[in-house]
Amino acid sequence: MTFEAFADTILPGEKRFPGDVTVAGAAIGGGAVASGAVAVLRTDEGGMAPALDNLAEALNGHAGGYAAERGLSLDPAVPPFVALSFPDRTELVARLTAPTHPERDIWVSVAMFSTIAFDAAAHLHTVDALAAGHPGMTTMGFKPPQADGLWRFPEFSYGRQLAHPHPDTTPSGSPA
């Protein structure tokens, strides 16, 4: 739950079902969570999986401290980070990833994996992800491949000169 809430802070989405508490519902359409952020974090390839339990604990510790600082009372039924509002999650993530924060490498890495879930579906073959309507890549408008699963774009150019080359260009096309 904690990492769903973190990933949803990075690239938010709409709630998946009534009463969805980890996805804050701060944006239309699927976000990083629906795109598979937690699956990406759990991949063997990513290298984050063994550390996730400890990281969740640490993140919730930060959330508890943040809430105490702000005088917020958090719902004890869910982890502290999940209990934060979307603006508070956002503020806390901004702090944790700021250039001066001692743990920034860790939280930037989690943010990076959350982003990669959305923009690249790194836990799935890209062809399969698009065929299944992957929320992130679909939102971005990533074009599907040809029938053989490969991308080619036979039409790719405006086909005409659109600027004057620099006068100091060599015959081979380099700067003089």
Place this chain on the structure above:
Amino acid sequence: MTAIESTDVVVVGSGFGGAITAYHLAAGGARVVVLERGPWLTGQDFDQDFKFGASSTRAFDFTIGDGMSVLAGNCVGGGSVVYFAAMPRAPRFVFERHGSIGRRMWPAAISRDTLEPWYDRVAEALPVTRQDWPDVPYAGGLWAAACHHAGRTANPVPVAIDNERCVNCNWMMSGCRFDAKRSLLLNYLPAAIAHGARIRPLHEVQRLERTDAGGYRLHYTVVDDVDYRVEVGGGAIDAKIVVLAAGAGATPVILQRSADTLGPMPAAVGRYFSGNGERLNTAVVDEDRVREVLGLSRSDGVPYEAYQIGKGPCVATWDRLDGSLPEYLRYSLEQLYFPPGFGTILAQVPDATGPTWFGAEKKELLRHWKSWLTIFTMSEDDNEGVFGPPPPTGNAVRVSQQMLGRGALRYRPTENTLRGWAASDAEVRDILERDGLARVMPWTNDVVGAYTVHPLASCRIGDDPATSALDDRHELRSHPGIFVTDGSAVPGALTVNPAMTIAALAERAVPAIVEAARQRGVAVRYGAPAPDGATAGRDAVLPLVGGRAAR
């Protein structure tokens, strides 16, 4: 005790610096072993796939440093497999730069004129060709039209691409499965193998030591072909000559780690790192304004929406490559496609009210991804980067099975560098926000520091022993027989894509390496033709090498 293998020459790394030297030395008769820490991928291995474990993660290293992250090749063929094949020659003023040392940083022996015949050798070998406008994809066309509208010039960039084979799929950063990109896998490397060079992938060199015979012993580990964090073997190999070409993010680290056994390193090893002054701006273009202001339209009536289509950088404006401008204010601006998976996290939201690189507004920015245009600045930085103590192995503490690691590079941009970046940012904005064409924001440096795909100068050539690790023949000072021929030898930022210059310098370094090998009793001579047998480039340089190495 296991017998230590021996050979004439060990080349560390198989990118431009390694492949070119390996070819010429093997063709000249030397026994050559190439140790490459990445996998050996070809043809069908090159996936059009963003899944972890596909070729794009197998063939890359993304090393996060303190203030600078480096994206580099990690495979047989090195950077040539994952680069965008833009191959301009560096402008004349680059070789006259003073940079951070206050006087000319390049060796006196090298200028644009003296390097030209070596550039020609590379251009013949790959080959490098001038593009025509119909070869330029929509994104390059859009950039050209915007430059023209703003009163600027713009050039199609010379490339090492076979346009007849290219399908404009824009997957070339994962390796080209259509063999349209003329990587080293298609020219120097097969030619080197044909002459007996042996290439060993997944062999990561850790350190060097001297042998009693006056040569060098290289200690390597063999890494697992899926999980590069796992060591599956190791060994050592003796050589009379060592050519280090592991890349500007790794060559100095190997030398730093070898200082205990080799003796003190020149002070410039691991210093003066340059990120080639690189910086990216993301523009989100207004499709209607593209039609109305620039008069652009595709055959289907859509003005642009073509970020995904194409083949990397194809058009640059060189108006600021003007030698009369002050140093640090000269730069090129090049259209670039940066694919998803590390390509979007650093893009910032123009006029954001909340966080600029994540959050709800960032998601909206991604909704317009098809209408993005990325502009790549290559400027004159101040060689600010310094490598800290080397990690236990490799050049980074690897986080993921592949690709992601944490390195010891520290980079704090100086006022000079920041001024150049600010000027280039302002120019991109002036061109692309003119008449409402787009909204533009630079990538943020606050997440993983500055960012370069062209690391340079961490072990550079020069005439001054205090500020250069190598002499002008690329030999490591105080360590005869060790040569460095990769991007780390380039003295400073080039203001254009550096592969052509790295390759030309490697070509230029070969005669001296041949000479050094001969002095150590290796029966080798200089004078091989281009990998495909062409001889014009060779014939043009033979008079320059004085006939010594060509005997």
